[in-house]
Amino acid sequence: MRALRLHEIGGPQNLRVDDVAVPPAGDGEVLVRVRAAALNHRDVFITQGLYPRIRMPVTLGSDGAGEVAALGSVVSGLAEGDEVVIDPMLAWGDDPRVWNAATATILGMPRDGTFAQYAVVPVDNVHRKPPALSMEEAAAIPLAGLTAYRALFTRGALQPGETVLITGVGGGVQTFVLLFAKWAGAHAIVTSSSDEKLERARALGADLAINYAANADWPKLLRSTGPVDLIVDSSGGDTLRKALDVVRPGGRIVIYGGTVGEASIKMFPLFWKHVSILGTSMGSPQDFAAMLRLFDDGLRPAIDRVFALDDGVDAFERLAAAHQFGKVVLTIE
Amino acid sequence: MRALRLHEIGGPQNLRVDDVAVPPAGDGEVLVRVRAAALNHRDVFITQGLYPRIRMPVTLGSDGAGEVAALGSVVSGLAEGDEVVIDPMLAWGDDPRVWNAATATILGMPRDGTFAQYAVVPVDNVHRKPPALSMEEAAAIPLAGLTAYRALFTRGALQPGETVLITGVGGGVQTFVLLFAKWAGAHAIVTSSSDEKLERARALGADLAINYAANADWPKLLRSTGPVDLIVDSSGGDTLRKALDVVRPGGRIVIYGGTVGEASIKMFPLFWKHVSILGTSMGSPQDFAAMLRLFDDGLRPAIDRVFALDDGVDAFERLAAAHQFGKVVLTIE
Numbered sequence A, B: 001m002r003a004l005r006l007h008e009i010g011g012p013q014n015l016r017v018d019d020v021a022v023p024p025a026g027d028g029e030v031l032v033r034v035r036a037a038a039l040n041h042r043d044v045f046i047t048q049g050l051y052p053r054i055r056m057p058v059t060l061g062s063d064g065a066g067e068v069a070a071l072g073s074v075v076s077g078l079a080e081g082d083e084v085v086i087d088p089m090l091a092w093g094d095d096p097r098v099w100n101a102a103t104a105t106i107l108g109m110p111r112d113g114t115f116a117q118y119a120v121v122p123v124d125n126v127h128r129k130p131p132a133l134s135m136e137e138a139a140a141i142p143l144a145g146l147t148a149y150r151a152l153f154t155r156g157a158l159q160p161g162e163t164v165l166i167t168g169v170g171g172g173v174q175t176f177v178l179l180f181a182k183w184a185g186a187h188a189i190v191t192s193s194s195d196e197k198l199e200r201a202r203a204l205g206a207d208l209a210i211n212y213a214a215n216a217d218w219p220k221l222l223r224s225t226g227p228v229d230l231i232v233d234s235s236g237g238d239t240l241r242k243a244l245d246v247v248r249p250g251g252r253i254v255i256y257g258g259t260v261g262e263a264s265i266k267m268f269p270l271f272w273k274h275v276s277i278l279g280t281s282m283g284s285p286q287d288f289a290a291m292l293r294l295f296d297d298g299l300r301p302a303i304d305r306v307f308a309l310d311d312g313v314d315a316f317e318r319l320a321a322a323h324q325f326g327k328v329v330l331t332i333e
Helices: A043-048 A135-140 A142-155 A173-184 A194-202 A218-223 A237-246 A267-272 A285-296 A309-320 B041-047 B133-141 B143-157 B174-182 B195-203 B218-223 B238-247 B266-274 B285-296 B310-318
Strands: A003-008 A016-018 A029-038 A063-071 A082-086 A118-122 A127-129 A163-167 A187-192 A208-211 A228-233 A245-257 A263-265 A276-279 A302-308 A328-332 B002-006 B015-019 B027-039 B063-071 B083-086 B116-120 B127-128 B165-166 B187-192 B206-209 B230-231 B247-253 B263-265 B276-279 B303-306 B327-331
Touching: A003 A237, A003 A263, A016 A285, A016 A309, A029 A135, A043 A309, A063 A135, A063 A194, A082 A135, A127 A285, A127 B238, A135 A302, A135 A328, A142 A228, A142 A245, A142 A285, A142 B218, A187 A194, A187 B063, A187 B195, A187 B238, A194 A208, A194 B174, A208 A245, A228 A237, A228 B195, A228 B263, A237 A245, A237 A263, A237 A267, A237 B195, A237 B206, A245 B027, A245 B266, A263 B218, A276 B266, A302 A309, A309 A328, A309 B133, A309 B165, B002 B310, B015 B238, B015 B310, B027 B133, B041 B310, B063 B143, B083 B263, B133 B303, B133 B327, B143 B174, B143 B230, B143 B247, B165 B174, B174 B187, B187 B195, B206 B218, B218 B238, B230 B238, B238 B263, B238 B266
Parallel strands: A163 A187, A163 A228, A187 A208, A228 A245, A245 A276, A302 A328, B165 B187, B165 B230, B187 B206, B230 B247, B247 B276, B303 B327
Antiparallel strands: A003 A016, A029 A063, A029 A118, A029 A328, A063 A082, A082 A127, A263 B263, A276 B276, B002 B015, B027 B063, B027 B116, B027 B327, B063 B083, B083 B127
16 A cells, blocks of 8 residues: 655655555454545644654554454454544543543654544544545544544533634634634634635634734734633733633633743633633543534634645645645545 | 820830720720730731821720620621620722722721720621630731631642641741641641741641751751642742642642742742642631631630730730730730
């Protein structure tokens, strides 16, 4: 089979399509014929050596959709040919509140991932594809949709009618946060430094779109538009500091990443306003199942661009440059 | 009546016992003959001018216990002579999750407080004194007990068998946190820079007491003793940074103050460990009622020292020097 594999650290140019053996499905595992996959920043970071203990060569890829090609033993409830989508969060553990750090891993390093014609995954991680979605759409959902769902609902406890601020829209997760927030009947405010991304966010339903580069004092702008109940952020740094300033008393700030790095935060608004700062990462099996059900209801993920597996390096470079709005998808013939 | 009043900003020496008229109880209000009161840092901070819009002269004091002396109109459920304790959180509002910033105030500035023979308070803020407690014990509870209860249970969601880390034990709130944590069946770890306070905390039930001044790398010490589920802190700064380091995956950090000031925090442990940082301040009427019930169950507050009202300045200076362990109380004859 054909597989997009990383051979050495140093960036996406070290990825190569190799011809390798189709892996066997072991006990409790399913062999999926992958029809489409999607990229996450995690994949780019691995090519850049930003994760510990990178094993190579390795087939990257956390997100994938396709058909069941073969079932290992002790597997029931699925048949060959079933259209499925993969939950990439492996061995989360028994506690829905937090993963078991001793067992949890993400599909696509160390375990071979979805950027290949076939992938083997545990049966618990195989879910039926929402019928209304194409393979490309289904493949665009898993890791980003899971992270967004947990951030917004499980951790953020978003309620209909609330206002949610989505900082730095454009990446996969924040685009799902916007999609889910509008689905949930919330008022959505987005920020970006790109007018083009803000325009696309408006088209997806954003009620207010602010260019933070052109409006350095965007917190002031927000204070005049009404209370912000929930903020979803993955940057940290100055954004978290400003988030504490603008969030309403009793409001929540959910953090699922820290691209800008450390944040110097003031204590007074934190305790005086009874603010909750809630860290989150990926999501539980319960989160994944609940998230997937939203796509039976007319929702469609935002797709930035679709590449062929042979153009995988170009797909990685599109993501690395952060020019995308929505998910970067691979089709796998 | 005699009342300890602040006449100008500049510290506790500007407090003076004055002879003033007994205030009348208006509609929905209760006149309480105060028998004992207790100090909070808030009282000291007001004498130092650290609050906005300080009105003077003013009778300070948030905490008090005594007997009902007179009832205003539209008051039912209480009779003259009933022994009561006062909830100092006035007009919290309708949302148990957060106070209404437009209405909420704390008794004892701007409204005259409990450091007087009589105080007038809204009937909803008057609760029956737990029968087992003396007036001094009951007076020691309100503001610190309320803050501790909300921090530990309403916000911190402490469960029996969990481990709670109480940073900087000795002040009123942290002493109640320790008391309540042991009552709830938790394992309690305390820190202080004073061996004397650590010794007193052990006597109150602390399972592990760490001198953080003598053990600069106390987080390392904690990592070897087992997971910390919940941290209750009011300092911020480097302590919050260390708290993020030691709290278990899925753990909670409750912040009810920020004496050290701004904290530079790392994003990675926050999101990767699914940590919750939960701000809190004072407590709701529901918190107060639930907290008070704990004292029907054999609990007794820790009292540092009892002063006469005439020695009020000495009481303030004891608190200002932070030498106390537990509450500094005034008796009011």
